[in-house]
Structure formats: C-alpha cells, structure tokens
Amino acid sequence: MLSIKNLHASVEGTPILRGINLEVKAGEVHAIMGPNGSGKSTLASVLAGREEYEVTDGEVIFQGKDLLDLAPEDRAREGVFLAFQYPVEIPGVSSTNFLRTALNQVREYRGLEPLDAVKFLSLMKEKMALVEIDQKLLSRSLNEGFSGGEKKRNEIFQMAMLEPTLSILDETDSGLDIDALRIVSNGVNKLKSDKTATIVVTHYQRLLDYIVPDYVHVLYKGRIVKSGTKELALELEEKGYDWIKEEVDSATV
Amino acid sequence: MSTLTQQDTFQAFLAASPSNFPSVRTTGKESFISQGLPAVKAEEYKFTNITKKLESSIQNFSPALPLAVSAEQVKSALIEGFEGDVLVFSNGSFVPELSSKIEGVEVSLLSGKEDTALGSIAKPNKDVFAALNQASFQDGIFISVPKKAQIEKPILLLSFNGANAGQVVQPRVWIQVGDFAEVTFLDQSVSLGEQSYFLNKVVEIKGGINSQINYYRIQNEGKNCVEVSNIETDIQKDAKFTSVNLSLSGDMVRNNLSLNLLGSNSEGNMYGIYLLNGKSHVDNHTNVDHTIPHAESNELYKGILADQSRGVFNGKIFVRQDAQKTNAFQQNNNILLSEDAIVNTKPQLEIWADDVKCSHGCTVGQLDEEALFYLQARGIDKLTAKGLLLYAFAGEVLEKIEEESFRNYAVGLIQDRLGSKF
Ligand SMILES: Nc1ncnc2c1ncn2[C@@H]1O[C@H](COP(=O)(O)OP(=O)(O)O)[C@@H](O)[C@H]1O
Numbered sequence: 001m002l003s004i005k006n007l008h009a010s011v012e013g014t015p016i017l018r019g020i021n022l023e024v025k026a027g028e029v030h031a032i033m034g035p036n037g038s039g040k041s042t043l044a045s046v047l048a049g050r051e052e053y054e055v056t057d058g059e060v061i062f063q064g065k066d067l068l069d070l071a072p073e074d075r076a077r078e079g080v081f082l083a084f085q086y087p088v089e090i091p092g093v094s095s096t097n098f099l100r101t102a103l104n105q106v107r108e109y110r111g112l113e114p115l116d117a118v119k120f121l122s123l124m125k126e127k128m129a130l131v132e133i134d135q136k137l138l139s140r141s142l143n144e145g146f147s148g149g150e151k152k153r154n155e156i157f158q159m160a161m162l163e164p165t166l167s168i169l170d171e172t173d174s175g176l177d178i179d180a181l182r183i184v185s186n187g188v189n190k191l192k193s194d195k196t197a198t199i200v201v202t203h204y205q206r207l208l209d210y211i212v213p214d215y216v217h218v219l220y221k222g223r224i225v226k227s228g229t230k231e232l233a234l235e236l237e238e239k240g241y242d243w244i245k246e247e248v249d250s251a252t253v
Numbered sequence: 254m255s256t257l258t259q260q261d262t263f264q265a266f267l268a269a270s271p272s273n274f275p276s277v278r279t280t281g282k283e284s285f286i287s288q289g290l291p292a293v294k295a296e297e298y299k300f301t302n303i304t305k306k307l308e309s310s311i312q313n314f315s316p317a318l319p320l321a322v323s324a325e326q327v328k329s330a331l332i333e334g335f336e337g338d339v340l341v342f343s344n345g346s347f348v349p350e351l352s353s354k355i356e357g358v359e360v361s362l363l364s365g366k367e368d369t370a371l372g373s374i375a376k377p378n379k380d381v382f383a384a385l386n387q388a389s390f391q392d393g394i395f396i397s398v399p400k401k402a403q404i405e406k407p408i409l410l411l412s413f414n415g416a417n418a419g420q421v422v423q424p425r426v427w428i429q430v431g432d433f434a435e436v437t438f439l440d441q442s443v444s445l446g447e448q449s450y451f452l453n454k455v456v457e458i459k460g461g462i463n464s465q466i467n468y469y470r471i472q473n474e475g476k477n478c479v480e481v482s483n484i485e486t487d488i489q490k491d492a493k494f495t496s497v498n499l500s501l502s503g504d505m506v507r508n509n510l511s512l513n514l515l516g517s518n519s520e521g522n523m524y525g526i527y528l529l530n531g532k533s534h535v536d537n538h539t540n541v542d543h544t545i546p547h548a549e550s551n552e553l554y555k556g557i558l559a560d561q562s563r564g565v566f567n568g569k570i571f572v573r574q575d576a577q578k579t580n581a582f583q584q585n586n587n588i589l590l591s592e593d594a595i596v597n598t599k600p601q602l603e604i605w606a607d608d609v610k611c612s613h614g615c616t617v618g619q620l621d622e623e624a625l626f627y628l629q630a631r632g633i634d635k636l637t638a639k640g641l642l643l644y645a646f647a648g649e650v651l652e653k654i655e656e657e658s659f660r661n662y663a664v665g666l667i668q669d670r671l672g673s674k675f
C-alpha cells in the first residue's frame with residue numbers, strides 16, 4: 001500500500017530525514033518509535049504534505065500513485081489521514097461545518113454523492129459513539145479551548161468520519177489517561193480492516209498493548225536504524241534508547 | 254490649495270448651488286473655502302490622497318442629474334428575503350414613485366423642511382467634504398421616526414448612482430429618531446455605468462432618549478466610484494446606536510464615521526469589515542466622543558486585503574474630563590493575503606477622565622499557515638480552506654448584524670468574494 005524509498009527531507013536547508021525506507025501492506029500496523037527530535041513527526045508531516053518540508057531525494061508510492069506529487073488535500077482524499085501531534089485550534093470555524101465540508105469534498109473526489117444534513121448528522125452520531133466524544137465539544141469552534149486529551153480524541157473522531165485507508169497517528173497517546181487511551185485505541189482498532197493500514201508514532205510502549213503492531217521501527221537521526229516485532233518495543237521500554245544510539249553512533253564514526 | 258478648486262468648472266459648480274437653505278449653504282461654503290481640499294501631507298488624509306484622486310478622475314465637476322431607474326432595477330437590487338420598506342434614490346435624489354409609504358414614519362424632501370438643523374451634527378468645520386456637501390448638495394431626504402414608534406421592519410435606503418464624465422453625486426440624509434423609538438436602516442448602493450464619479454455623502458442621525466438605532470451599510474460600489482462619506486450620530490441618554498459597515502469595493506473610499514455620546518448610559522457600537530482586492534483603497538476613520546459619565550462604546554473593524562489593495566483604519570476615542578466610568582473598547586485586526594497589500598492602522602485614545610475602562614489594539618498578520626494545512630490535511634481544497642478561515646475571521650463582525658436578510662446577504666457577498674460556498 002505504502003512504499004517509502006530512500007526518503008530525504010530538509011527544513012530550511014537542514015536535513016532531517018536522511019534515507020527512510022519503509023514498506024507498509026494492507027492490514028498491517030507499524031509502530032515508529034525513537035528519541036525526541038529523531039524525525040518522527042517530520043516523516044508524518046512529509047507524508048501528509050506539509051509545505052515547509054522539502055523533499056530532497058527518494059520517493060513515496062501510495063496505492064500505485066506518487067504521493068509526493070499530490071496536494072495535501074488530494075492525499076487526504078486518496079485516503080491518507082494524519083492525526084496531528086499538536087492539533088490546531090481554529091476559532092470561528094465550527095467543528096460541524098468543517099467536517100461536513102471535508103467529508104463532502106472527500107466523497108466528491110471518490111465519486112460519491114454529498115451527504116445531506118440529516119445523513120451527515122446521523123453519521124456523526126454513530127462515529128461520536130465510537131470514540132465517546134461529547135456532543136458539546138463539537139458544537140464549539142474546531143479544537144478551541146479543548147484539553148490536550150479532547151484534541152486527541154477529536155483527531156480520532158475525524159479519522160472515523162473520513163474512513164482513511166492509511167492512518168498515521170502521531171503521538172496520539174501522549175497525555176491521555178488510561179481510560180482515554182483505551183477509548184482511543186478501541187476506536188482505532190474498530191476502524192482497522194484488512195484493507196487499511198496504520199502507522200502509530202509513539203514514545204511509549206503502553207499504547208502498543210492496545211494497538212498491537214506487526215512491526216516496530218526505531219527512527220534515529222532521520223533513519224530507521226532498527227526494525228523488529230512488538231517485542232522490540234518491550235525491550236526499548238526496559239532498556240531505553242541509549243544502546244541503540246551507541247550502536248548507531250559508533251557504526252557511523 | 255488644489256488646482257481643482259481653482260478651475261472654472263469647480264467655481265461654477267459651487268456658484269450653481271440650489272437656493273434653499275441659504276444660511277446653511279453659506280456656512281458650508283465658507284468652511285469649505287477656509288479648509289480647502291486636503292493637501293498632500295494633511296494629517297487627516299495622510300494615507301488617502303483623495304485630492305489627487307479627484308484631480309485625476311473627476312474631469313467635470315458638476316452635479317449628476319438623477320438617472321431613470323425602473324421598478325425592475327429596484328426589484329432586482331433587493332436583498333433576498335428582505336421584508337421591509339424601501340426608499341429609492343437616484344444620484345442622491347429621492348424617487349418617491351418607487352419608494353414605499355412607511356407607516357408611522359415621516360419622509361420628505363429636505364427642501365420642504367428648511368428648518369432642519371443641517372450641519373449641526375456633521376459639522377462642516379470638521380471635514381472639508383462635509384462642508385462641500387453642505388454648500389452644494391442638490392436636495393436630500395428628511396426622515397423622522399416619532400417618539401415611541403417601534404418600526405418593526407427595516408428601512409432600506411437604496412441608492413442608484415452613476416454619472417457622465419466624472420460628475421458629482423452628493424446625497425444628504427437627515428434622520429431623527431424620537432425618544433424611545435426603535436428603527437433599523439440598511440444603506441445599500443448600486444453603481445450604474447462605467448464612468449468615474451465622485452460620491453460625497455453626508456448622513457446626520459439624531460437619536461433621542463432611550464432610542465435604539467441600527468445603521469447597516471454595504472459599500473459594494475463599482476471600481477469607478479471615488480467616495481467620501483460623513484456619517485455622524487448624536488445620541489442622548491439610555492440610547493443605543495449600532496453601525497455595521499461592510500466595504501467590498503470602490504476605487505478610493507473614505508468613511509468618516511462619528512458618534513457623539515451625549516447622555517449617560519448611552520451605548521455606541523461601531524463594527525466594520527473591509528474585504529478588498531484589486532487596487533481598491535478603503536479608509537475608515539472613526540470617531541467616538543464620550544462627553545458624559547457612564548457611557549459605553551465598542552468598536553471592532555476587521556480587514557482582509559488581497560492583491561494591491563490598501564486599507565486604512567484610524568479610530569479616535571475621546572473621553573472628556575466629565576466622562577467618568579466610561580467603558581470604551583476598540584480593536585482592529587487585519588489579514589494581508591498578498592505581499593503588495595498594505596494596511597495602515599492607528600488607534601488614538603485621548604483620555605482626560607481618570608476613572609475609566611478603555612482598551613484598544615490592532616494587529617496585522619497573514620493567514621495562519623498551520624490552520625490552513627490542518628484543513629487541507631482533512632481533504633478541503635486550499636481555496637475553500639482559505640475561505641473558511643477568512644470567513645471565521647470576519648464572522649465576529651457579521652454576527653453583530655441582527656437583521657437576518659441583511660446578514661445573509663452580507664455573508665453571501667463575502668462567500669462569493671472568497672471564491673467558495675461553504
Ligand atoms: N518546522 C521546523 N523548523 C525547524 N526545525 C524543525 C521543524 N520541524 C522539525 N524540526 C527539527 O527536526 C528535528 C526532528 O523533529 P521532529 O520530526 O519533530 O522529531 P520527533 O517527532 O521525532 O520528536 C528536530 O531537530 C526539530 O528541531
């Protein structure tokens with residue numbers, strides 16, 4: 001489904017991603033872990049199409065299409081969804097109006113009829129239940145005044161509404177209490193199928209008890225330096241990242 | 254002094270003023286002559302070189318005669334869903350045969366009301382264009398809402414303007430609203446033709462004790478319109494005046510909007526949006542004068558500027574020594590959508606009283622790129638995403654319009670301009 005080859009990206013001339021290779025197949029869950037500042041969010045942002053990151057080399061093929069060629073909105077319409085590490089507050093834009101606009105543009109791209117107000121609301125109700133998000137939150141401006149946890153939950157709610165093929169969750173677990181973590185993970189798991197794939201970027205092994213990965217990758221200094229199965233996450237939990245850093249740093253000297 | 258005022262056509266224009274309101278006109282003329290058109294560096298017109306604009310685009314300084322306006326034109330200009338009375342004007346002249354008879358409101362030509370204290374609110378010595386209008390307006394309209402009248406339906410002041418070879422249109426409006434009376438006005442203009450013309454408008458509003466007045470205005474004139482307007486309101490105690498001004502186009506537009514709070518517990522609100530593109534230049538000069546204690550004023554203007562457009566905001570608030578316990582708020586926010594757009598914003602607070610609550614602020618920025626990306630990442634195209642953000646920015650002002658059809662109309666115009674429906 002997703003094939004990343006030798007991906008290099010820079011911000012303002014500073015290289016951040018320095019040769020990422022990753023293959024994700026339908027039905028799989030990949031976890032990307034790694035110390036702060038290693039480039040995890042950068043990778044997620046490059047996949048979603050944030051303009052300030054300049055791709056300097058490599059390619060990304062998503063379902064046979066050159067993803068890097070598409071505008072951010074077309075990537076979303078093709079089925080890529082990024083749950084932001086820091087969702088943006090947008091005062092004055094109502095959550096409902098925003099979602100309806102988004103959903104109908106996505107549907108139009110996919111050759112589906114727009115949803116009328118009634119159908120849209122009933123879909124919203126259904127998906128709200130899935131992530132147990134409070135109606136009151138959605139009657140406000142988008143993310144405005146939401147707590148950290150509420151913002152994360154809203155990301156998963158949006159994901160549920162848009163039904164992506166590839167979901168990239170950037171530290172969606174950070175800052176969640178255990179109840180919220182369970183609800184969010186539950187939502188993600190219910191949306192999974194053998195036709196979709198998930199990339200979870202996380203700091204903590206804890207999340208992986210709920211969203212069980214098929215593969216775990218360690219990103220460090222802009223490269224995937226180690227890959228394994230879910231046991232790797234447990235090992236990292238126990239031993240930290242220093243041993244990996246040492247391995248990498250001594251090999252490059 | 255400007256070369257324009259020395260030209261024969263201009264002198265003839267002044268000399269040919271109608272003979273009614275002789276002393277009012279004399280005062281206006283003297284005031285005009287002593288002030289002269291604003292010089293290049295005149296403080297009040299520093300960013301809006303209106304004199305130069307007039308010299309280059311108004312070749313034929315003469316009063317524009319009324320144009321024929323049809324009932325069809327009136328009908329098609331009406332706002333969708335509008336239910337109210339309509340007063341029609343053609344180049345500033347009242348057109349009674351196309352206008353409604355408004356129950357409970359006196360409407361007549363100013364020429365039939367020579368005892369009206371024209372110039373007592375919009376004083377000619379405060380602005381040279383108010384003086385010019387006072388010296389040379391053709392005829393105007395007198396509107397009186399009697400004491401305790403509650404005019405349920407809004408009154409639309411619908412003006413058709415257009416002229417030959419750069420003529421001058423000078424509407425003159427006098428509105429008096431009696432004690433405890435309530436009324437809402439919508440002020441809307443339609444430009445006819447392509448020729449440049451100069452619109453020099455004066456509206457004076459006198460609000461009685463506990464009166465409630467809304468004055469909503471949409472400036473959507475053609476690119477051929479050079480405009481100066483002076484709208485000035487006096488309100489008495491316990492009265493409330495709210496103005497919402499929406500500027501969408503025009504070549505060069507200067508709005509002088511002034512409010513004098515003359516009685517305690519009075520409240521004045523001034524809201525505005527300027528949404529500009531091309532080379533439009535819109536200058537909003539507002540003026541709030543707190544002369545007595547316990548009055549309140551709120552002001553919020555938002556600017557969205559694209560292309561090579563230019564916005565000017567200057568908000569003066571005076572709090573006189575006697576005006577203790579004043580609440581005065583003022584805010585001006587701007588978003589520049591292009592590198593060539595310019596905004597000059599200047600809040601000016603002058604406070605002589607010591608027990609007051611006043612605040613002001615202004616911002617100039619770009620569209621929030623983070624927010625834009627967030628919306629795009631959910632599948633919304635860039636144009637619509639920009640529209641949503643800008644509409645949200647303007648929304649704080651739009652929601653101040655209580656008259657629904659007018660609010661919807663304003664919303665529609667803004668959505669059209671932003672290039673998307675959402
Ligand atoms: N917009 C940006 N401008 C400048 N530097 C950035 C920007 N985004 C990321 N970086 C830098 O790139 C590196 C990787 O950041 P990031 O991808 O956020 O790491 P992670 O998500 O793994 O913690 C860091 O050194 C960070 O400072």
Ligand SMILES: [Mg+2]
Pocket residue numbers: 040041042085171
């Ligand atoms: Mg990160």
